[in-house]
Amino acid sequence: MRRAVVVFVEENRHLLLQLGCLYTSLKYIQSDDTDLVVFGTSEALKKVPDDCIKVEYEIMSNPAEFLDYRFINSIGCLTGEQANFLEEYDYILRTDADTFLTPAWNSFYPDFYTVGQGGYVNDDETRMNLKRIAAHFNLRHQGHHNLGSTHYGNARLVREVCKLATTITAHILTKEFKDGEGQWPGWYRGVATMYACEIAANHFVDQIALDGKKIDYGSASSELIDDHPHLHCWHTDNMFSKFQFTAGKYDNLSTDHLDVTIIRDYCLYIALKSKHFFQVQ
Template identity: 80%
Template structure:
């Protein structure tokens, strides 16, 4: 069994700081079957530890709208020939840098393609637009909405999803929002990659699981790490907050009395530990 955690980073201090936490968490749990694969710009990769698999990847710029919508890079990086080596893995977890793995990762091998829980479909307008675009491209839409940003499954299938999602996102940016960015929480340009991934998964994956407990679980939770293999830093100032960490507001804290079985303390422990040997 071989697994790859796949992320994309630019040469930005907050992204490299986040990657340091993910890297440190993988080291900490001592997974013996998982590689951390980092796609990124040349300048960013120079700051990434050499025991990661580092793949240089230019920022997506075709169509030009991608240059103003950097979220696309976390998906498009898996679509090109530079990512073909990933087909040799059994599983890919495609995620963002602001995440942590817990020891529960070491026994997390779901039978179904699994995604986290999203929150970008909030009205009938958005639902109907997604189904209309699917029909326009002659794609199957199974009616399942609000897929999370993290995808975990068969390596080749994850890549197929990313390829189609990149194409669909390009269409959404250039056609659906050519006259404006829409308005959150309805139809909105800012979540175009989420729309693209939803359409791609509904088309390609016969059965998939939306599992909000095992993927993209919130980093401020007091719950046990035992049931949550993958933690995501959402927009919060509560412990653990990526914003407070990036601002240096945790640097004075001690790790001595932390309960490493709780998510928020575990994340704080890993984050402070990451500063010892990962410098962005």
């Protein structure tokens, strides 16, 4: 069994600091079957440790079809020939840099394609739009909404979802939002990749497990880490907060009294330890 945790980074201090936490969490849990695969710009990859698998990737946000929508790179990096080697893995976890793995990852081999819990579908207009776009491409939509940004499953299937989602994202950006941004929490350009990944997964994946406890669980929780293999930093200033961490607010804290069996303490512990592994100016 071989697994790949796949992320994209560019030359951005906050992103690289966050990646350091993910890297350090993988080191901490000592997973024997998991590689960290980092797609990124050449400058960013110079700062990534050499025991990661590093793949230089030319960002896709410049072509006109993506209209400087930089989030496309998080899925687009899995689509080209440079990513074909990923199909040598059994599982891919396609995720964001601001995440952590916990020891529960070492026994997390779900039977079905598993995603976290998203929150981008909040009204009937958005639901109707997503099904309309699926119909435009002659794709099935099984009615699964609010899929999280992290996808975990068969390597080839995750890549197929990303390939189709990249095409759909271009359509959404150029057709649906050609005249404006829309408005959150309704139909909104800023989550175009989330819309596209939902449509692609509903088409390709026969059985989708939506499990917000296993995938993309919040880093500020006071729950035990035991049932949460993958943690995600949401938009909060509560500990653990990626914003507070990248701003240096935790730098003078001690790890001595942290309880690493609790999610927020675990994340803080890993983040502080990452300063020793992952040096970013």
